[in-house]
Amino acid sequence: MTAVLPISAEPAALPQEETRPGRWRRMPAKAKVGAVLLGLFVLTAIIGPLVAPYDPSFQNPLPSLSLHAPYSAHLLGTTQSGQDVLSQLLVGIRLTLELGLLVGVVATVLAVIVGVSAAFLGGAWDEVLSLVTNVFLVIPALPLLIVLLGYLPQKGQIATILVLSILGWPWGARVIRAQTLAIRNRDFVAASRETGETTWRIIVFEIIPNEVSLIAASFVNTVLYAIGASVALAFIGVADLTSWSLGTMLYWAESQQALQLGAWWWFVPPGLAVALMGTALVLVNTGIDELGNPRLRDAASASRIAGRWLRPADPTPVLAEVSQRRGTLARFAHSFSRSSLLDETEGGKS
């Protein structure tokens, strides 16, 4: 009797959990970490400059405050000229993140427009757009950025965003074009064309929804590129060196030999911030990828079999692998799988 009770209780408990799982709960752990991390950075970018304890450019003339290690009044220590590293970091995160996101939006919109129209219009349009895309793509961005920005008398934020966007779209455009070309020949697109749907409807409702993960990946990659390129440009001095971004922080740290002076609190925080920002973006990207790709989706409904997480959408090979592992559960799961049927036919043959 006691053994029956939990079984009868289970069907009532399960639907409640399964029907409203919540988007957040279904997200994989990696994506959650990424979203939280990115949220922290966005929050820092918004309120950071307001809560910064000092003016990042203020040079404290006290000799004891030159290159002071972190302590209570300066939580991340001071630079050689007595500036507060924490304040610079808080202000710098805003400038760098703002630049990255703006370039990401502008460049991704350009990428989608160019990529989808090239693949969909075909013919001479495709030739011309692909040519432009590929030419901009193979021309390495950083040296061209250096030359372009080098000639500009003012290397301000807007000029940098514009130049980075102009050179940042081809990567996404090429990937999106390739994917569109592949999808264009699928049966469901042919079917919607046969039913008389307009080209625009096919593009917006058939093609683009199938590319959401790709567009998101392109956006994230562009933001990554923009942050990386702007930091690299600032690091070699091609930037407005009077403003505080993560790149200019690293520039001053390098040019005033923070590494040689052992002032790790000066060059590690900005570099770490860039790396963590990038990690957060990549983690979020994997989450978007899994939401948009049915093969990667349903992580929450995965069950743990023989120490591995298996999802309903997982392809057969994964189950075949599990069957090779020893364990009662694995063999049990295997007995239901497609590959077990294959095994039987194989055994019958031999």
Place this chain on the structure above:
Amino acid sequence: MLFIVRRLVFYLVAAWVALTINFFIPRLMPGNAVQSIMSKFPNLQPAAYKALEALLGVGNPGSIWHQYWAYLDDVFHLNFGTDVTQYPAQVSTLLGETLPWTIILVGTATVIAFFVGTALGIMAGWRHGGSLDRVLPGLMFLQAIPYFFFALILIELFAVKLHVFPIGQGYAQGLVPGWNWSFISSAVYHSLLPALTIVLASIAGWMLQMRNVMITTIGEDYVIAAQAKGLSNHRVILTYAARNALLPQLQAFGLAVGFVVSGALIMEIVFSYPGIGLLLLTAVSSNDFPLMQAIFLVITFAVLLANLIVDIVIVFVDPRTRAREATS
């Protein structure tokens, strides 16, 4: 070989576009570059002044078409003018001295990172959810670190703290570059830490990309069909899944070469490695526009060449490129 010929034509077009952009940038940008250079280097000869004016299109050096043809002629003969920072050295001489360093270091390290990263990606993609997936967040972190910052950390760890590798430079001081054992061994020793930086910083990108393509590929019907035929896992992974997943990866390699090279150039600065990157820093910090532009052209041509090589590889790997030729 129609495919290769078509690609070759494309790269020639790309090279022409790069040359043309390079020609017009100084003519369209605001400000007088010649004045800013002359104010930095007041002891330049009048001849250098004239050459700069002609190169940057300032003053009245003739019609724009005349300038353009003269410029193309100069570039074709590898004549990038006289350098203003290290006057009277020729820009082409400076490039010739630094280019081999960069090509050997960055080329070797990038190819190693690509092969190792792709192999790891195949494994991670096949065993989706396996033990390799557990290190993914770590890899993403690795991928997100700027090359030069990675270089700073590695120098701090291995050169300053542990004294395993030299802090920088391309070879030990006092050695004369030449084809002798002491110089080559010193150069190899000095290149290990920069190479390690490139490999570690870029390997994660290759691996993550290959993993993702592999996961998509192993869901395809032909992979299941291959398994249904009773082929060994090994054969299914390599001949069916990985071979198809490799194509996007190869294309990505062609595209990413530019990024990797750019990152590596900035990294060279941290190591004071005697390559193009360090030359670029000199050019930037002294507003040496002719040198900057010549470096841009050289890097562009190198990347175009790398892309052409990738295309040739793709023809060998992908029978469809050959089949398309037969039908067209």
